[in-house]
Every structure is written in structure tokens, then in C-alpha cells.
Amino acid sequence: MQSQDWHETAMRMDKDDPLAELRREFLLPDGVVYLDGNSLGPLTHRGLAELEQTIGEWRRLGVAGWQDAKVPWFHLAETLGGQLGAIVGAEPGEVVATAQTTLNLHQILQTFYRPEGDRHVIVIDALEFPSDLYAVRSHLEARGMDPHRSMRLVQSGDGLTLAATDILAALAGDVALAVLPGVLYRSGQLLPIAQITRAAHRRGVPVAWDLSHAVGAVPLDLHRDDADFAFFCTYKYLCGGPGAIGGLFVHRRHLPVRPGMAGWFGSDKSSQFDMASEMAAAHDSGALQVGTPPVLAAVPLLGSLAIYREVGMEAVRQRSLRLTDFLIALADDCLAEFGFRVATPREADGRGGHVALEHAEAARLSRALKDRGVVPDFRPPNIVRFGPHPLYTTFSELAQAVLVLREIAESRSHLAYPAEREEVG
Numbered sequence: 001m002q003s004q005d006w007h008e009t010a011m012r013m014d015k016d017d018p019l020a021e022l023r024r025e026f027l028l029p030d031g032v033v034y035l036d037g038n039s040l041g042p043l044t045h046r047g048l049a050e051l052e053q054t055i056g057e058w059r060r061l062g063v064a065g066w067q068d069a070k071v072p073w074f075h076l077a078e079t080l081g082g083q084l085g086a087i088v089g090a091e092p093g094e095v096v097a098t099a100q101t102t103l104n105l106h107q108i109l110q111t112f113y114r115p116e117g118d119r120h121v122i123v124i125d126a127l128e129f130p131s132d133l134y135a136v137r138s139h140l141e142a143r144g145m146d147p148h149r150s151m152r153l154v155q156s157g158d159g160l161t162l163a164a165t166d167i168l169a170a171l172a173g174d175v176a177l178a179v180l181p182g183v184l185y186r187s188g189q190l191l192p193i194a195q196i197t198r199a200a201h202r203r204g205v206p207v208a209w210d211l212s213h214a215v216g217a218v219p220l221d222l223h224r225d226d227a228d229f230a231f232f233c234t235y236k237y238l239c240g241g242p243g244a245i246g247g248l249f250v251h252r253r254h255l256p257v258r259p260g261m262a263g264w265f266g267s268d269k270s271s272q273f274d275m276a277s278e279m280a281a282a283h284d285s286g287a288l289q290v291g292t293p294p295v296l297a298a299v300p301l302l303g304s305l306a307i308y309r310e311v312g313m314e315a316v317r318q319r320s321l322r323l324t325d326f327l328i329a330l331a332d333d334c335l336a337e338f339g340f341r342v343a344t345p346r347e348a349d350g351r352g353g354h355v356a357l358e359h360a361e362a363a364r365l366s367r368a369l370k371d372r373g374v375v376p377d378f379r380p381p382n383i384v385r386f387g388p389h390p391l392y393t394t395f396s397e398l399a400q401a402v403l404v405l406r407e408i409a410e411s412r413s414h415l416a417y418p419a420e421r422e423e424v425g
Contacts, residue, residue, distance in 0.1 A: 001333055003403050010399040013326070019319050023392040025307055026239070033374045033397045038213060038354045038387030041239030046303025054299045071302060075269070077245075077293045078286055083305045084247045087238075087313065088211065088230065089221030093284030094252055097234070097245045097298060098265075099291075101212055102131045104231035104248040105179070107288050108208045109139045110260025112229060113177045120145070123170045123178040123205075125154040125162055129185050132210055136179060160187040160343050160356070167196055171203045178207045182214035182230075183352030186379045188344040190218060190352045194225035201226065212236065215247065217320055217353030217390065219313040222249055229254070237353065237389060239304040244297050248288055256283040263290030307391065320353045320390035323398065327355045327386060330402040338409035343383060354387040357405075361414055365405065368414040374401045 001009075014020055027043045028034050034042065057069045066074045080097035088095065098104065113122065122136050137147045154170045156162055161184065171178060178200055183190050193209060200207050206228040214220060216237025222230055230249035234240035250257070258281060259266050266289040268280045281287040308316065324344070331342050335357065343356040359365060359382060366378035377385050384405075388398060408414050 003334075003406075006330060006334070006399045006403065007396070010326070010395040013322075013395040017319075017395070019311065019315065019391070020394070022307070022311065023394065026392045028392065029375070031373060033401050035386045035388060035393065035397070035401055036375045036377045037239075037389035037393070038217070038236050038385070039377050040242060041216075041236055041304075041389065042392075043241065043300065044239050044304045044307065046306055047239060047241070047300030048303070050299045050302040051296065054295060071299070073293070073295050076295060076298055077265070077289055078269075080245070080298060080301055080305070081247070081285065083301070083309070084215075084234070085249075087220070087305070087308055088215060088232075088247070088249060089219070089223055089225075090249055091223045091252055093255070093286075094223060095247060095249045096285040096289060097301070098248055098289045098293065100243070100246045101210070101231055101233045102135050103290075104246050104288075105132060105135045105208065105210070106139065107248065107259065107261050107290070108229045108231060109135065109177075111257060111288065112206065112208070112254070112260075113139070115143075115145070115150070115176050118174050119176045119204075120150050121152050121172075121175045122150060123152045123154060123167075123175050123180075125156070125167070125180060127156050127160070127162060127184055127186065128179070128181055129210065129212070132179055132181075160184075160358075161189045161345065162191065164192060164196060164199075167191075168199050168203075171200055171205050173203075175203070175205045178205055180207060180209055182209050182211040182220070183218065185213050186343075186383055186385070187356045188213070188352045188354045188385075190214070190345070190350055192349075193220070193227065197225055197227050211247075213352055213354070216308065216316070219317050223251065227251060234301055238301065238308070240301045241297060244301065245294060248285060250285045250288065252284075255285065255287075256281065257287060259288050259290075261290055265289040265292055311391065316390045320388070321348050321351075323388040323390065323393055323395070324351060324353065324355050326395055327388060327398050327402070330398060331355070331357060334402050334406045335409070338406065340405075340409070353390065354385055357384045357386065358382055359384060359409075361419075364414040364417040364419060365408060367417040368408045369401070369405060372404050372408065374404050376401070 081095040085095040208229040211232040235244040
């Protein structure tokens with residue numbers, strides 16, 4: 001298909017898109033095609049209003065804001081937890097908004113990793129986001145255990161995706177816990193969470209799911225799927241802001257629980273201010289909070305989550321799939337002859353919300369794209385990642401991005417850029 005034909009097709013799809021009006025909810029960076037919302041989502045108008053409201057309450061109320069704010073700060077973690085629970089398919093009390101992704105993984109490890117006898121191994125995949133690997137290794141070392149003996153990596157056959165059979169093969173009788181990604185951060189592969197969880201349970205293995213690249217992009221039903229634990233960030237698709245508060249899910253069959261890392265905000269709210277020397281922990285997932293929640297890094301979620309509630313995750317997923325289907329077709333038609341390969345699984349049930357394009361010159365191409373007004377991100381060693389957001393990205397933007405990338409590759413203008421890896425983005 002010619003470039004003009006792709007543009008015309010994209011314009012027709014935008015015109016017929018029932019969710020096109022959602023774009024006006026977002027404060028997008030000026031003058032660029034922003035395809036990095038799977039790394040940092042933009043601010044929403046409603047999120048900005050919530051932040052301004054909270055700053056005003058801080059100014060007017062001072063310390064009284066903990067009880068008298070529109071959404072009392074004292075209960076903000078639980079309020080947001082309930083709203084996040086609706087996004088991930090949790091029951092009331094199973095999700096709390098707290099800390100950040102890696103700290104929440106540490107809390108899961110400290111609380112629920114219970115080595116006993118020969119059952120001491122933590123299974124994690126070799127393609128996992130590095131912070132999770134760091135956390136597991138450091139946790140084992142802190143317990144005086146040898147990661148070479150007690151951490152088992154599930155290897156990838158192609159360096160991009162994981163086979164469910166390989167994951168299950170790793171869950172031998174010596175495994176005490178598995179830590180796995182819902183969506184792989186480089187390739188965008190969506191793992192069969194329910195299938196793997198059921199198979200792990202048959203082997204007596206609980207699973208902690210890192211859902212950072214899944215939440216807000218794919219429907220989740222953690223309670224029904226009997227997931228044990230999950231942790232995730234809220235600054236990607238959910239647009240909570242840079243460094244926004246994280247999310248932590250614990251299935252109610254594991255509750256109540258004594259937290260492995262205890263702190264006063266994990267107390268039962270009715271007695272927290274008794275200041276007793278012995279902790280009376282909350283009976284739900286709130287027990288796994290440690291310190292005071294970062295209110296200003298949490299309240300923008302009140303606005304962005306309201307948009308998700310209005311749209312519903314099924315509609316979000318259907319639009320996401322239409323966007324990524326279109327993007328893959330574009331890449332096949334316009335980029336393959338220049339050495340690009342779609343590294344993301346093509347099947348809808350095996351694909352998350354972003355599309356990874358594999359190319360030997362990915363770092364240079366990413367820099368060249370940004371200079372041409374298209375913002376992707378680069379993942380070493382050879383991935384240009386396009387993250388169309390299901391609530392604001394247009395089909396016309398995808399056509400523009402791919403055709404600009406084709407022009408760069410065809411002209412070889414990217415070769416003027418340094419070959420070193422990008423540090424940010």
C-alpha cells in the first residue's frame with residue numbers, strides 16, 4: 001500500500017472510532033507523536049484537577065487534610081486500592097496503593113517467600129525487568145542464601161518471548177515461589193496468567209505477577225484467576241505521574257497476614273493512632289503498607305482512574321488491539337524491506353499493549369525518530385518500542401510514525417547519530 005493510502009485509511013479509522021473523543025482528556029506533549037505512554041503516561045485534565053485540589057487542601061487545611069480533605073489522605077491508599085482493584089479484577093480489600101513496584105516485590109518476598117527444607121527456589125524468567133531480578137537476588141543474599149542455588153531463571157528460546165511449557169518445567173518440587181511478568185517489557189508478549197497460575201498451584205507453587213506492562217492495557221481478573229500476589233506501577237497506561245504510587249494485590253485466601261516488613265501505615269486504621277508498641281495489623285492487603293503514602297504522587301490517579309471506570313477495560317482492550325493490529329500491518333508493509341521485524345506476538349491473546357520492532361540500528365533509529373517529532377522508546381540491544389495508548393493514540397499518528405521511520409531508514413539518515421545506547425526514554 002502506498003503512503004497516501006495508509007494515511008487515508010488511518011483517517012477513516014479515526015473518523016469511525018467510537019472512543020476518539022477520549023483524546024481530549026489528556027494533556028499531551030506539544031508537537032510530537034507521543035508513543036511512549038507505556039513508559040510514562042501523560043497527565044490527564046482530571047488528574048491535574050485532583051492534584052490542584054489537593055495542593056489547595058494542603059494550603060487551607062494543613063494537617064487536617066488527613067481527615068478533612070475531599071478524599072481524606074488517611075484513607076487514600078485504601079480508596080485508590082479499591083479503584084485499582086476494579087481495573088485488575090480484585091475483590092474489596094485485596095489491593096492497596098502503596099510504595100513503588102520494586103519495594104512491593106520486596107514486601108511480597110519478605111512476607112510470602114517461605115523456604116522450607118528442599119523447597120527453597122525462587123523461579124523468575126531471564127527476560128524479566130532487571131529490577132525484579134535485582135530484588136530477588138538481594139533478598140536471597142539478605143537471608144544468607146546463595147542466588148546461584150536458590151534462584152532459577154526460565155530461559156527464552158528466542159531472546160524475546162517465553163514458552164509456558166518452559167515456565168512450568170521450571171516449577172519443580174524444590175520451588176517455593178515464582179515471580180513472573182504478565183506482559184514482557186521488551187517484546188510485549190502477554191502470558192496466560194490464569195493457565196500458568198493453575199498449573200503452578202497444582203505443583204504447590206504460589207506466583208507473584210509483575211503487571212506493570214499489563215495494568216491499563218489488558219483486562220485482568222486476578223481474584224477469579226486465583227492469582228496469589230501481584231505488584232505493578234501506575235505511571236504507564238494509568239497515567240499516575242512520574243514515580244507515582246504503586247499497586248499491590250494479595251488474594252484474600254492469603255489474608256490476614258503479618259507483614260514481613262512492618263510499618264505504621266499497615267496498622268488497622270481504627271487503632272493506628274493508639275501508637276501502641278505492638279502492631280495491630282490491618283486484616284486486608286492494607287497490612288502490607290509500610291510508611292506514609294506520598295499523597296501528591298497518588299492523587300492524579302483519582303482523575304485518570306475515573307476515565308477507565310467510565311470506559312471499561314473490555315472497550316480499552318478492544319481499542320488497544322485495533323491499534324496494535326494496525327501498527328503491525330503498517331510495519332509489515334512499510335518496514336520489513338529495511339530490516340525491521342515485528343518482535344511482538346501477532347496473536348491477540350498473546351499480545352499486550354505495545355509493539356516491539358527489532359532492528360540492528362534501533363538506538364540510532366530511536367534518536368532519529370525523536371528529532372523528527374515521534375517519541376518511541378529504545379530497549380537494548382535492538383528494540384524500537386511503540387506504545388500506542390488505548391485512550392488517546394490515533395490511527396493517523398501510527399501511520400505518521402511508521403512512515404517517518406520508513407523515510408529515516410530509506411534515507412539512512414539515522415547513521416549520522418551515535419551508535420551508543422540511549423540513556424533515557
